[in-house]
Amino acid sequence: MAKAPILTPRAEDFPRWYQDVLAKAELAENGPVRGTMVIKPYGYGIWERMQAEMDARIKDAGAENVYLPLFIPESYLRREAEHVEGFSPELAVVTVAGGKTLEEPVVVRPTSETVFGEVMARWVQSYRDLPLLLNQWANVVRWELRPRVFLRTTEFLWQEGHTAHATRDDAVACYLDFMHYVLAVPVQVGVKTRRERFAGAINTMTCEGMMGDGKALQMATSHELGQNFAVAFDIDYLDDTGTRQHCWTTSWGSSTRMVGGLVMCHGDDAGLRVPPRVAHVQAVVLLVRDEDGAGAAAAALDADLRAVGVRSRLDAHTSTSFGRRATDWELKGVPVRLEVGPRDLAEGRVTLVRRDTGAKTDVPIGGAVDAVVRALEDVQAGLLAEATSRRDERTVRVGSVEEAIEVAQTGFARIPWSMLGDDGEDRLATQAITVRCLQRADGSVPEVVDGSPVGEDLEALVARSY
RNA sequence: CGGGGAGUGGCGCAGCCUGGUAGCGCACCUGCUUUGGGAGCAGGCGGUCGCGAGUUCGAAUCUCGCCUCCCCGACCA
Numbered sequence: 001m002a003k004a005p006i007l008t009p010r011a012e013d014f015p016r017w018y019q020d021v022l023a024k025a026e027l028a029e030n031g032p033v034r035g036t037m038v039i040k041p042y043g044y045g046i047w048e049r050m051q052a053e054m055d056a057r058i059k060d061a062g063a064e065n066v067y068l069p070l071f072i073p074e075s076y077l078r079r080e081a082e083h084v085e086g087f088s089p090e091l092a093v094v095t096v097a098g099g100k101t102l103e104e105p106v107v108v109r110p111t112s113e114t115v116f117g118e119v120m121a122r123w124v125q126s127y128r129d130l131p132l133l134l135n136q137w138a139n140v141v142r143w144e145l146r147p148r149v150f151l152r153t154t155e156f157l158w159q160e161g162h163t164a165h166a167t168r169d170d171a172v173a174c175y176l177d178f179m180h181y182v183l184a185v186p187v188q189v190g191v192k193t194r195r196e197r198f199a200g201a202i203n204t205m206t207c208e209g210m211m212g213d214g215k216a217l218q219m220a221t222s223h224e225l226g227q228n229f230a231v232a233f234d235i236d237y238l239d240d241t242g243t244r245q246h247c248w249t250t251s252w253g254s255s256t257r258m259v260g261g262l263v264m265c266h267g268d269d270a271g272l273r274v275p276p277r278v279a280h281v282q283a284v285v286l287l288v289r290d291e292d293g294a295g296a297a298a299a300a301l302d303a304d305l306r307a308v309g310v311r312s313r314l315d316a317h318t319s320t321s322f323g324r325r326a327t328d329w330e331l332k333g334v335p336v337r338l339e340v341g342p343r344d345l346a347e348g349r350v351t352l353v354r355r356d357t358g359a360k361t362d363v364p365i366g367g368a369v370d371a372v373v374r375a376l377e378d379v380q381a382g383l384l385a386e387a388t389s390r391r392d393e394r395t396v397r398v399g400s401v402e403e404a405i406e407v408a409q410t411g412f413a414r415i416p417w418s419m420l421g422d423d424g425e426d427r428l429a430t431q432a433i434t435v436r437c438l439q440r441a442d443g444s445v446p447e448v449v450d451g452s453p454v455g456e457d458l459e460a461l462v463a464r465s466y
Numbered sequence: 467c468g469g470g471g472a473g474u475g476g477c478g479c480a481g482c483c484u485g486g487u488a489g490c491g492c493a494c495c496u497g498c499u500u501u502g503g504g505a506g507c508a509g510g511c512g513g514u515c516g517c518g519a520g521u522u523c524g525a526a527u528c529u530c531g532c533c534u535c536c537c538c539g540a541c542c543a
Binding site for chain 2: 145193198288323429
């Protein structure tokens, strides 16, 4: 008799499946205030891995970490007209504190361009101070009407980089490598259209990933702020001729939304599948029954794995049935599982199970550690390959807005930008479809001049999105 | 803000119409038997039924008021 599925099948109701995975894999739950989330140890462990990998890349790119305040004077936001206009609907504002009504309300940061602007204005005096490359890890608050855990929460954790340059300069491009190499999510990099641009930027670039249901998720962004914030906050320097100049600034961010993207990109009907490089538990040694020395053998394998740097965990909770524990680790998406029981030991072997394919193989106990290390590499590559082929199969080049709407029901449509334009964007919007980004025909990022991407071969990547 | 629902052990729900000992599933605790794919049986812990007033001998249930939350319609990591 077939048992009821543990999770809602993805094909039946994808959003419900997503909720089920968050609960069953113990990633997060809702907080007491609508839109807030409690990130549980297993979910936070994944975020910590993301932070470690991102932080290393940010530092490689030359940026240093700082911490700026959570509270921002309301007047700061008003200094950049587009910025305040864009963010005001989602601001949380403190008007009472210390038992008194504040003379000037204080805003809980929705992002920190304004405080960075004020700080940079003081720190930058000379062209010798440039470029100034800063980053901070922080929480931010944007009051959400339609929250979804990890994907769109009122408070979220992120990394925000802020840089100042003497000339218009490239933003840091470490996201692509991180998404591809660590998260195994093949992202499309392009520029946002005017209407999707960050409030106050002259150009916004985005990394768009395709989820398991063909919808898009913006997984990171980077903004060229031009001289807008430099003018508003007097971020000036003296150049080598002694002339006062405005800086050019950028900002770029990635957030806990990536955890949601990870779930929706790699999860299957049996639960989460975590790519080994971002897995906080890479392998679990699952003791079947503690008989005939199986317990000692399992503990030894776990220790051997950790000795070679595999993030391994021993599950010797034999008071819980084997099947239950196997299912739970599958829900959590641990990439590789080693099953150790008396039956295996009698034959001098253990059972290795790959989470991505479900394939089971018997390996000699002496070669188990090497087999796990190899399997981790295979799972990493397998997940990337699977996500890439899905993206490629579901990305279709079209020649009309009607076709684009059709294709966007199941994936991404590529349509010549000249065929779409502002009117086309309106037509798509009525179907809940948006232009995710603009690219050149070869998929490269176009140049942006005076706020508009240029090139004869511009294409719009359109899709439904989260 | 406009339309539709719901508030009952930790979670998911029934009971309300027709007032009378507060119930079920999951989870949790104890014991025994189990353990190679979601264990079984037995016994247990846990709830001033969203808040306030009213009707009544008696209110989860009927009446009135209030509060909160959820679902569907414009922008954002």
